[in-house]
Amino acid sequence: MxxxxxxxxxxxxxxxxxxxxxxxxxxxxxxxxxxxxxxxxxxxxxxxxxxxxxxxxxxxxxxxxxxxxxxxxxxxxxxxxxxxxxxxxxxxxxxxxxxxxxxxxxxxxxxxxxxxxxxxxxxxxxxxxxxxxxxxxxxxxxxxxxxxxxxxxxxxxxxxxxAGITTYSPLRHWKVGPGQKVGIVGLGGLGHMGVKFARAFGAHVVVFTTSPGKKDDALRLGAHEVVLSRNADEMAKHAGTFDFILDAVSAPHDINAYLHQLKADGHLALVGAPEKPFEISSFALLFGRKSLSGSIIxxxxxxxxxxxxxxxxxxxxxxxxxxxxxxxxxxxxxxxxxxxxxxxxxxxxxxxx
Missing domain, CATH: 3.90.180.10 (Medium-chain alcohol dehydrogenases, catalytic domain)
Incomplete structure (x- = not known):
């Protein structure tokens, strides 16, 4: 010793x-x-x-x-x-x-x-x-x-x-790659790594954020587009178009808003851990055979x-x-x-x- x-x-x-x-x-x-x-x-x-x-x-x-x-x-x-x-x-x-x-x-x-x-x-x-x-x-x-x-x-x-393996693992597991549209919810310690990996895997990367001031940084990190999640028109424009979404937010938020962004057979993976349980609409999953999972390191x-x-x-x-x-x-x-x-x-x- x-x-x-x-x-x-x-x-x-x-x-x-x-x-x-x-x-x-x-x-x-x-x-x-x-x-x-x-x-x-x-x-x-x-x-x-x-x-x-x-x-x-x-x-x-x-x-x-x-x-x-x-x-x-x-x-x-x-x-x-x-x-x-x-x-x-x-x-x-x-x-x-x-x-x-x-x-x-x-x-x-x-x-x-x-x-x-x-x-x-x-x-x-x-x-x-x-x-x-x-x-x-x-x-x-x-x-x-x-x-x-x-x-x-x-x-x-x-x-x-x-932070690296936490975001890399679900992106790899769900086979994110070229030709896919991928959303990253939140641009923090986890989210910024999710952007870098998704871009390196060849996906079209869209960052969802509540902060207008993060747009330039999201683009610098590799995002192709940025959606202000509090803007109903911007959210509606992308509804039903995502193959995969990585949710990296640990603060309370409406998960159903992002399930609606998925296309049929789309998947949302959680890596953030909000303190309170989510209220999940079954219809958000049923219509489109969408799926939801979590991932850790x-x-x-x-x-x-x-x-x-x-x-x-x-x-x-x-x-x-x-x-x-x-x-x-x-x-x-x-x-x-x-x-x-x-x-x-x-x-x-x-x-x-």
Whole structure:
């Protein structure tokens, strides 16, 4: 066991502050990674403030962060996937027993034995729960470490480990491609990645937004058209024309308005998670044999596929790079939607602590 500098929250109302946490020494299958950048996800804020208490009670002190990019500093004797000096990433998962049907199919994100990067029981006993990427280093089983294309900007790569795979996976699963009309609802941390991927897949991309000021940015990111969803005439113009819609909004909204945008056999996939349940009109689905689903991150093989695709197409997240010392300010700005489009923590700033 060794000690690693980190930023942690001591309670639901405490600001994140400098701390020291234990990390295990690498076992035969482990890789140790020096963390260079860590993205800031809204899930980090929810967890730090115990806002998921009914489902996932926070154990304090907690160290958030599951969008991790770094460099391998040590490998176990049985590791074959990576070597010292390689760039590596860690997303939302750090372990699973890999023997369940989901794992065998490459869908570790559905495994009942999954161990999340933070907040899960630490099966190694190093700490009561797993600690995330707001820290100097992390140790994970090599299966859960990902290769990072060397040509990409590392600060922009970090959010790909959550926001990237969260949007890539449903677009791939529903076979989005050339000749299709695809809608992206919301232009935030998730939505802006959905635009980039849908465009790279060859689809005609339309962004739905409530903010007129986001039109230019949507076009810059790759959208062909922008629809102001509060404008009834604009919505009516596109009704019944979409093959696929990716809904990336976590605020309450009328899902039926977007189901009406689908053509027959069209599909809408949810990646945003509003706090209150949707009221869904059965008629919005019945007329046209439309379908609705949800999606969460992706398996390890698909995440590696996504990273390789990003390397080939030079795709990264649009980020604002900040030092770890500004994490509490970043959380407040995140609540206001004041970031384009993800924060990326420069973990070199932690060395000054």
């Amino acid at each position: 060794y000690k690693s500098k980190a930023y942690s929250a001591a309670s639901a109302t405490s600001p994140l502050a400098s701390d020291t946490i234990p990390r295990r020494e690498p076992t035969g299958r482990d890789v140790q990674i020096e963390i260079l950048f860590c993205g800031v996800c809204h899930s980090d804020l929810h967890y730090a403030r115990d806002e998921w208490h009914s489902v996932m009670p926070t154990v304090y002190p907690c160290v958030p962060g599951h969008e991790i990019v770094g460099r391998v500093t040590k490998v176990g004797s049985a590791v074959t996937k990576l070597k010292v000096g390689d760039l590596a990433g860690v997303g939302c998962l750090v372990d699973a027993d890999l023997s369940c049907p989901h794992c065998k199919e490459g869908h570790e994100q559905f495994s009942p034995t999954q161990v999340m990067t933070y907040g899960s029981l630490d099966k190694h006993g190093t700490a009561p729960v797993t600690y995330g990427g707001y820290s100097e280093s992390i140790v994970v089983d090599e299966h859960f470490a990902l290769r990072i294309p060397a040509n990409l900007n590392l600060a922009g790569v970090a959010p790909l480990l959550c 992706g398996g390890l093989a698909e995440t590696q596929e996504m990273l390789d695709f990003c390397g080939e197409h030079n795709i990264t997240s649009d980020v604002e790079i900040i030092p770890i010392q500004k994490i509490n300010e970043a959380y407040e700005r995140l609540l206001k939607g004041d970031v384009k489009y993800r924060f990326s923590l420069d973990m070199a700033s932690l060395k000054a602590e």
